[in-house]
Amino acid sequence: MKIRLSTETLNRLKRFRKNKRAFWSLVVLVVAYFLSLTSPWTVNDEPLVLRYEGKTYFPAFVRYSDADFGGEYQTEADYGKLFEAVRECEEDAAEGFTRAGGCPEVWAVMPPIAHDPLKADLSEDGAPPFAPSARHWLGTDSNGRDVLARLIHGFRICISFSLLLTVLGTFLGIVIGGIQGYLGKFWDIGMQRMIEIWSSLPMLYVVILIGSIYGRSFWLLILIMAAFNWISLSYYMRAEFLKLRGMTYVQSAKVLGMGHRHIFFKEILPNAMTPVVTLFPFTLIGGIGSLTSLDFLGFGLQPPTPSWGELMSQGLNNLYAPWISVSTVAALFVTLLLTTFVGEGVRDAMDPKSGDRYV
């Protein structure tokens, strides 16, 4: 079956495309997110390709043990130490102390940013945080971990978290608000009162409470936050469904004997998508903001997960190391700004009067 977009949808897409700021913000965000999805392999201290003694390895993608490279243990190979050992051996050889069996031949392609976000690099003199250098472009945090690597991994986790949260919250908002508007009568009023009670629960305390009982995992945090995230959307969906269920095409679907599911999802929902699409970018911003602030307060994801909120609190605790706070705040600012531009563009595209000027 050929999918044909309705003219209204096409017009909206055209209006969004015309808004250059919003369109390019979306492009930048999408590209940045997809690039950041590769960060487990490209922002890592494990070589992408490694030639060792005539054999080829792919350490960034496959786990090799120390024993594969002439070590004794089954633990994961430490490639930094491996390169170190080879260099020492070659230095020794240059000085005339040739080891038995000679030095192993090593050749490697390193990822573009060759730092693990979880590993401390204490090779420099003194105590971390280390200032930006050729080795650490944005410096290190107070544990000696690369700030850039943590920012990129933090971006991936933050956006994934916020996307999942928004999708889940949007789904709940559509279903709950839609049921209210679709059924109407005492269902509507009863559920509305329940929602008011539910929305008066302080989310932060619930997160802290449940986090302290069940631990702070990624999925648990999404579930708890999604349980509060849908409420504002449900108000809009309720209103849309209340309005649309009286339309003649919904009545004729009823007369034709269609089921409730068909009427809900096929007849009403496609006509009620405006608040869903308009609120999506702004809910996404809210998700990024709330995860960052929870991490900042120390109630977010379990450390040492790379996160922007944790970097910010480190920046606050180490004000003499401004590279931590400046780069984190800049990254957060740009991300939120671009998402807001996209949100504005979407909102204007959904509003047919958006181009009008009332002077």
Next chain:
Amino acid sequence: MPNQEASFLEGVPAIEADGLAVRFPVRGGVLGKVKDYFTAVDGVSFTLSQGKILSVVGESGCGKSTLVKSLVGLVPLASGSVKLFGREVHEGKVAMDGGKAMRVCDLVQMVFQDPFSSLNPRQTVSEILTAPLMARKVSFEQAQRRACELLERVSIPVGAMEKFPHEFSGGQRQRLCIARSLMVSPKILLCDEVTSALDVSVQAQILHLLDDLRRDLGLSILFISHDMQVVRAISDDVLVMYFGKVVERGVADEVLTNPQHDYTKKLLSCVPTIRN
């Protein structure tokens, strides 16, 4: 098709309605308590014979539309009973031979007044037409084939299948609505002021189409209108309603040429003519 195997007695009226009443609650006060009831349809009885067109006439707000909506279950009946082909309607179903039940929506279909709001703007013609059959477990290919047949029947080019409703004129949209209601092969068609939103030349086309369909498919049609010219042109029988009650009924020609009730006379004298 859903109801080809169903057998119907010849000579039995398509619809026998007895003492139909529809009441709407009137709410008031701070708590929105039901204070009173407004009776929109008050003890209406009528008979629609098979293959005939029965017109219901009356001024706006006299309960014509509510009467039709109560027949398809869009408005709950306060009292009264409906028989379709001599079988009692009970909770939206009709008991058939062999203990089987048939839904009223497989027997009775409705075409609405406003062709602009009765087609979902987000669906293509193909989706609009095939959905009723797909909901009845008919395969998409079969539903598509039937949709093409019906489009041809209502004189809309088959190329319309992938178009959206807003690409059609009012008359074409009303034809699409008629085609959609015929998708489930109903025996009875309820037409709620189907021509009042259309201009006169298109009205005539739609009326001809309905008359042709009645003849070819053996449809029984309940036709609602406030336009006496239209009623005169199409109907076999007439029912005159006033404030929810039937004030006059009979064969169309007799009622329209020799009205007995004062209200009918008034209604007929309101028909605008060029001279006086």
